[in-house]
Amino acid sequence: MKRLLFIAPVIAFVALVGVFGYGLTQDPKKLPSALIDRPLPAFDLPGITPGGGFASASLKGEPMLLNVFASWCAACPQEHPMLTRISGEGVPVYGLAWKDKPQDTRDWIERFGNPYRRIAADEAGRTAIDLGVTGVPETFILDKKGRVRFKQIGPISPEDWDGTLKPLIARLRAEA
Amino acid sequence: MLAEIGLFALILALLTAVAQAVLPMVGAVRGNVAMMMFGRTAAQLQAVLIVTAFAMLMICFGRADFSVQLVAEHAALSQPLPYRLAATWGNHEGSMLLWVLILAIFGAGIARFGDNLRPSLQARVLSVQAMISVAFLAFSLFTSNPFLRLFPVPADGAELNPLLQDPGLVFHPPLLYLGYVGFSVTFSFAVAALLEGRADAAWARWMRPWVLAAWVPLTCGIALGSFWAYYELGWGGWWFWDPVENASLMPWLIGTALLHSAIVTEKRQALAGWTILLAILAFSLSLIGTFLVRSGILTSVHAFAVDPQRGVFILAMIVGSTGTALALFAWRAPQLKSGALFAGISREAGLTLNNLFLMAVTAVVFLGTFYPVIMEAVSTDKISVGPPYYNLVFVPLMIPLLLLVTVGPVLQWKRDGAARVGDKLRWTAIVALSAFAGLWIALGIRNAASAFGFALAVWLVLGGVMVLVRRWRGPDGFSGRLVRNTPPAVIGMALAHAGLGVMTAGVVMMSGYATSKILVMTPGETTMLGAMQVTLNSVGEVRGANYTATQARFAVREGDRLRDLKSERRFYPISRSQTTEAGIGTSILGNSYVAIGDVQAGPRGQGIVVRIYHHPLVGWIWFGALMMAMGGASSLADRRFRIGAPVRAPRPLFSGNLVPAE
Structure with missing residues (x-):
């Protein structure tokens, strides 16, 4: 029995190496592509205020942004002014508050301002798993039919917007 | 050539x-x-x-x-x-x-x-x-x-990546590596002990300075890294639970456990197998940290160029070193002579408990860091856990650990009694509890957690001070001879434990009372954040050696103190990348922090995005870490390490009134 205690570290280690070995065979750059050109996974989430949430099915009709954020996220305040600017340019921005208490999200929005058309609260983080969210902030670009066309990991910088996202939105608008 | x-x-x-x-x-x-x-x-x-x-x-x-x-x-x-x-x-x-x-x-x-x-x-x-x-x-x-x-x-x-072109980053990697690689020595000691089949007091005594020699620079390196992230990333945070940060924290936690368990092995010849396991783990986690950064297995802001082939090589090295060492451990460790027995309340028991908590904390950080990799292996999802996870599990584990820190040093080796321990801790406990009660009332009923956090800080700092007070007070009151004869290791311990308290105060203050604000400002505009008055004086273009920057100058008034702060948004044309230099006004009580973003339309026309933060006691976090490192260094300077000769058995100075063991 005592012997087993001394062998346990080796067994745990072997399992870990197996996981690492598998991890190495995965291309980290593939990460964002899982959902590309596919519709959003179905969700219908409550908002941070009663009646304020939205369902995935409602995100269509025009190109838009789905931004995953959280009040505890350090980089989100940095991205926040950019979202304000984007929504000011007439592109709808929807928010998904990830693993955040609605009260905290409300305080955060109150403090920094609200660039979002609607905010859904993914308190349990289940929808974020379906979306394949790896961290906050993360932003999905949706086309008119509600399909994911691009995924931005990390805060949107002015360069990202002007160089990549804005032209993409313009292209998506031109699509039938 | x-x-x-x-x-x-x-x-x-x-x-x-x-x-x-x-x-x-x-x-x-x-x-x-x-x-x-x-x-x-x-x-x-x-x-x-x-x-x-x-x-x-x-x-x-x-x-x-x-x-x-x-x-x-x-x-x-x-x-x-x-x-x-x-x-x-x-x-x-x-x-x-x-x-x-x-x-x-x-x-x-x-x-x-x-x-x-x-x-x-x-x-x-x-x-x-x-x-x-x-x-x-x-x-x-x-x-x-x-x-x-x-x-x-x-x-x-x-x-060079512009983010890394910073004085802090010049010293950060060498310090971290001193720590990581320093644990290779303890690893070698552990493997050598397994090969020899001997892990006795002398072995632990030889190894301990090397544990410290790794632990001290690692502590400094992590603190410096955290400080760098604070002022260079421009997010105003000091710890992000980023995989790479965790990679340095894990060997530190295990190294801290090793530091304490090696004392038990040295003084009481107990826990030898455990000490060996910790020594193996500390280095293995350092290797895994290296693996993490270079293999691209996890994404991180710090990651070097990703190359799976290198990852395979490092993984092979981990298998070769850790695998062999753990196999050797499974084979040889059961035969090691296990040391003296100890009672449920004793210095040994306290240190064992400390080790168990540190192990649990490490496991929690490990799981959080590798959760995405593990999830990907067992399902197809790729996700990561964020700060909510760490706050949920890290904090509850840290509280008993921190409570224990002050109890440990008053315990006697071998056997102690609850009444005697209570006696020694009475005043520390009374002061900490009154601090809790007083703060709870002062801060308001909703802020019990903050009040408790500050009380914990008081408990830790006072615990450190009391170690020295008890040492210095003989039967006839304070004596200069006792002060002079205090070994540097004891001073080091007191300093490190008090440092932990100082750090706790900083962390609690930052978690509960940091404030911030984002707005678009035009030159001449003034805004308030709490008691802080921030005026944007001017915005201009400046040119550095290898970058151009938008520079904003602010006047920040707090009470009577008026400060000029400047924040820059730098563009490095060669690597086409951008960094933010925050303007930070530091003081003992807290920092004012301003960082600028890009130019945007605001309510008063075209202005610049400004983020303003007030960070109370944030400096205490790093100062506390520095105190811990100095404590370690003081311990390292103890001549008992340098002189390998067997120490004389301590002669009781006065029968019946033993000087507390350190």
């Missing part, structure tokens, strides 16, 4: 390491003194060779020799010289060379300062050390040769 000398020295170092790995080990098994002694010579020769190689690479960077590919990729003429030199280790190949450099210096240290070690133990330690060296030198030479030539030679080079 210089590059070739460096490469040649590196190849010679590899050959030396191979000899050093084999001969002393054979000598130790056969009892051949000459072969064992060869280890000492080889270790020092290897250090000289690698110092040469590293110096050559550094000179290549200093002279901006773009015929060396590494230099061309990471240095530019417009870059200031110090950053060009720092670029030597600001990239994958160079940082690996720094790894082996530190490894070799530690090896030479064992050879040089290990005169009092049992020769067979020293030979085995040096041999294991050389095996690690062989692996890393081979890794460096075969997969990441820093001396590769480039033809045709470019006129100018690319540049």
Whole structure:
């Protein structure tokens, strides 16, 4: 029995190496592509205020942004002014508050301002798993039919917007 | 020419390491003194060779020799010289060379300062050390040769990642590596003990200074990294639970556990197997940290260029070192003589509990860090856990650990009684509890958690102070003789524990009372954040050596104090990347922090995005860490470590009134 205690570290280690070995065979750059050109996974989430949430099915009709954020996220305040600017340019921005208490999200929005058309609260983080969210902030670009066309990991910088996202939105608008 | 000398020295170092790995080990098994002694010579020769190689690479960077590919990729003429030199280790190949450099210096240290070690133990330690060296030198030479030539030679080079062009980052990696690699020594000691089948008090005594020698720079390195993230990333946070941060925290936590369990092994000959396991784990986690950064298995802001092939090599090294060591542990550790028994309330029991908590905390961080990898292996999702996870599990584990920190030093070895412990802690507990009650009332009923956090800080700081007070107070009150005779190790312990308290105060304050605000400001505009009055004075363009920047100047008034702060948003044209330089006004009580974003339309027309933060007591976090490091250094300076001679059995000074053991 005592012997087993001394062998346990080796067994745990072997399992870990197996996981690492598998991890190495995965291309980290593939990460964002899982959902590309596919519709959003179905969700219908409550908002941070009663009646304020939205369902995935409602995100269509025009190109838009789905931004995953959280009040505890350090980089989100940095991205926040950019979202304000984007929504000011007439592109709808929807928010998904990830693993955040609605009260905290409300305080955060109150403090920094609200660039979002609607905010859904993914308190349990289940929808974020379906979306394949790896961290906050993360932003999905949706086309008119509600399909994911691009995924931005990390805060949107002015360069990202002007160089990549804005032209993409313009292209998506031109699509039938 | 210089590059070739460096490469040649590196190849010679590899050959030396191979000899050093084999001969002393054979000598130790056969009892051949000459072969064992060869280890000492080889270790020092290897250090000289690698110092040469590293110096050559550094000179290549200093002279901006773009015929060396590494230099061309990471240095530019417009870059200031110090950053060009720092670029030597600001990239994958160079940082690996720094790894082996530190490894070799530690090896030479064992050879040089290990005169009092049992020769067979020293030979085995040096041999294991050389095996690690062989692996890393081979890794460096075969997969990441820093001396590769480039033809045709470019006129100018690319540049070091601008985020890394910062004084803090010049010292951060070497300090971290001193820590990571320092644990290779304790690893070698552990493996050597398993091979010898002996892990006694003398072994623990020899190993302890090396644990400290790794732990002190690692503490500084992590604190410096956190400080760098605070002022350079421009997010105003000091810890992000980023995989790379966690990679440095895990060996630190295990190293802290090792530091304490080695004391038990030294003083009481108990927990030898456990100490060995910790020594193996501390280095393994350092290796895994390296693996993490370089394999691309997890994404991170800190990651070097990702290369799965290198990941395979490092994984093989982890399997080779950790796997072998753990197998050896499973085989040999059960035969180790287990030490003296101890009671449920005793110094040993307290330290064991401390170890268990530190292990649990490490496990939690480990799970959080590798959750995405594990999830990906068992399902197809790729997700990560965020700060909510760590707040949920880290904090509840830290609270009992921190409570224990002050209890541990008052406990007697072997056996103690609850009443006696309560007696010694009475005043500390009364003060901490009154602090809790007073703060709870002052802060309001909803802020019980903050009040508790501050009370915990008081408990820790006072606990540290009381260690010294109890030591200095003899039967006739305070005595100068007792003060003078206090061993540096005791002062170190008091300092480190108090430092933990100072840090706790900073963390609690930052979690509960940091405030911030984002707005678009035009020059001349004034805004308030709490009691802080911030005026944007001007916005202009400035030009640095290798960047252009938008610079905003602010006047920040807090009470009577008026400060000029400037924040910059820098653009580095060569690497086409951008950084934010925050303007930070520091004081003991807290920092005011302003950072600018891009130009945007605001309510009063075109302005600049400004983020303003007030960070109360944030400096205490790093100062506390510094105190811990100084405590470790003070402990390291204790002459009992340097003099290997067996210590005299302590003579009781007065019968019946024992000086508390440290």
